[in-house]
Amino acid sequence: MKLQQAAQEGLAALLLRLRGEGSVGKGLLNAVEQTPRTLFAPFDYQSDAFSSRMIPLDCGSFMEGADMAVRMIAALDVRPGHRVLEVGTGSGFTAAVMGRVVERVLTIDRYRTLVNEAQKNLEAVGLRNVIVRHADGSQGLAGEGTFDRILVTAAFSSLPRALSEQIVSGGALLVPIMLDDERCRMVRVTRTGSRFDREDLFEAPYLPIVPKLAAYL
Numbered sequence: 398m399k400l401q402q403a404a405q406e407g408l409a410a411l412l413l414r415l416r417g418e419g420s421v422g423k424g425l426l427n428a429v430e431q432t433p434r435t436l437f438a439p440f441d442y443q444s445d446a447f448s449s450r451m452i453p454l455d456c457g458s459f460m461e462g463a464d465m466a467v468r469m470i471a472a473l474d475v476r477p478g479h480r481v482l483e484v485g486t487g488s489g490f491t492a493a494v495m496g497r498v499v500e501r502v503l504t505i506d507r508y509r510t511l512v513n514e515a516q517k518n519l520e521a522v523g524l525r526n527v528i529v530r531h532a533d534g535s536q537g538l539a540g541e542g543t544f545d546r547i548l549v550t551a552a553f554s555s556l557p558r559a560l561s562e563q564i565v566s567g568g569a570l571l572v573p574i575m576l577d578d579e580r581c582r583m584v585r586v587t588r589t590g591s592r593f594d595r596e597d598l599f600e601a602p603y604l605p606i607v608p609k610l611a612a613y614l
Contacts, residue, residue, distance in 0.1 A: 404435045407447030411463050421471045428497035429467055437488040437518050451602060456508040460488050461550070465601065467494070472585060472598055473546050473571045475499050482541070482563070484534030485550035489515030489527070495548075496527040503541065505532040537563045544568065552581040552603040556595065564588050573603040 412430065415421045438446040438460060445452055449462035461469070470491060475481060479499040483492050486506035492515070496502045504527060506512050512531045519527050532538060536559040537547070543565045549557075552573035564570050570586040583598040 403444055404433070404446065407463075408434075411447045411467075414464060415467055418468075421467060424477075424498055425467065425471055425475075425494070428494045431497055432490065432493045433522065434463060434490055436521055437490040437493070454488060455510050455514070458485075458487050458508065458511060459602075460490060461602070466491050468599070469548065469550075469571060469583065469601075470494055472583065473548055473569060475546055479545040481546045481548065482538055482544040483548045483550070484537070484560070486511055486515045486529055487550065489518045489529065491548065491550075492527050492529070493519055493522060493524055496524045499546075500526065502527040503530065503538065503544075504528070505530045505534045505538060507531075507533055536560075547571070549573065550603060552601075556584070556586060556593075561586055561588065561593055566590050571598075573601045576600075 408430065412426060415426060435443040435446040438452050439454065442452045447463045449464045451462055452460040454460060475495050475498050477498065481495055481499050481502045483502060483504035486492060486504040492502045492504040509531050512529050516529045519529065543563050545565055545568045547560055547564055547570045549560065549572040552575050554575050556574065557572060560570055560572065566588055568588050572584055573581040574584045575581045581601055581603050583601045585596045585598055587594050
């Protein structure tokens with residue numbers, strides 16, 4: 398009962414902070430409200446689910462703070478009808494929120510442990526338009542065509558051309574780019590025909606991407 402009350406209070410505080418920023422639309426706020434973030438957090442960290450703190454996951458991964466997760470989705474500007482690729486599934490929370498807005502989300506992770514756990518989380522909230530796959534996302538996802546939006550949660554040293562070319566004209570890619578050995582910044586790339594425009598947004602806590610599937614996890 399205490400956890401449920403803490404979750405309700407945490408959600409209310411998060412929504413208040415997001416509304417205060419003014420950059421998150423009503424549709425996305427509704428999607429956040431409908432997605433029980435505590436379900437996606439490891440049991441020992443459920444009380445922190447709606448805070449701005451990062452939450453550790455298996456395989457050395459983590460959940461972004463709640464504010465950061467929603468801010469990224471807002472920056473990606475997902476809309477009804479969109480087809481979205483997420484590189485780096487983690488807990489499945491961001492995919493779940495996007496799945497309540499868009500037509501289809503395909504989310505991939507190199508760690509089978511995270512894929513399996515995210516699949517359970519997504520099934521628990523009844524989202525059938527979010528597909529989880531065990532795959533190497535360092536080159537995007539060949540054979541799946543193009544996407545309206547791509548969200549990446551592992552950092553590249555420079556703009557990944559392969560991923561940029563997998564967005565449709567009028568589409569957008571949100572990807573962390575390393576600034577130095579320890580810091581990275583979220584960058585939004587929008588495509589208009591054969592032209593790609595870059596916009597630097599905000600610093601983010603991501604680590605450099607590791608190619609190939611994990612051998613054991």
